Amino acid sequence: MARMFGDQSEGNTKRVVGTYGYMAPEYAIYGLFSIKSDVFSFGVLLLEIISGKKNRGHHNLIELAWRLWTEERTLELIDTSVEDSCILPEIFRFIHVGLLCVQQLPHDRPNMLLVVMMLSGESALPHPKQPGFLIEVHNEAHPSSSKNESCSANKMTVTLLEAR
Template identity: 85%
Template sequence: MVAWKLWTEERALELIDTSVKDSYNLPEIFRCIHVGLLCVQQLPDDRPDMLSVVMMLSGESALPQPKQPGFLIEVQNEVHPSSSKHESCSANGVTITLLEAR
């Protein structure tokens, strides 16, 4: 998850589309990213319900620190002249099938 990686590296600003660069409120953007990360926590009990999400987005109170998302998938591509190799791993053992046309 790119958002988690950029968040932990304190580079969340890189998630913002450059076409809206001059029209956003930075604290609001960071708050939205923060709440989004809270919504993808691995344990359902760690995720906020929708009422809490609305309160978090409309308020200015401190937010809990997000933990690593439950569906963090890292993909590494190694391209060889005749083939490509896809490797992925997940903290929760979920597998992903890539469909390709014949």
């Protein structure tokens, strides 16, 4: 996307292009882009690499990663084919950075320079805030659900074009 808009660091467009699973919420919904839009996409990619899962449709990888993170079950996100050959503290750090990259608000996301420093460093990381496009399903039959839990108010319409 950065190539498409040249040297602009932010802007607004009515022509939204890209793959929905990787677009930042502010870009997909309002056409607002910034250098933080690409950070969101990078975070999704990072989570996909670690989990071995795609971020698409009703299999929302961002929601899964966030739920496992908040329930302190992050180990369950790691792809079993790499689990034995990886250094767990590094993988947990990568998941943490991925969640920082997909935060709902652009100003909460780190810039790419900071992302690189966080991935290669050992210093403490800030706690991630709620990711963009988080979909929480509240089920009265599920004992852990509560009416006080927060939900994202993101609304998006997808139009599929078909040839005649």
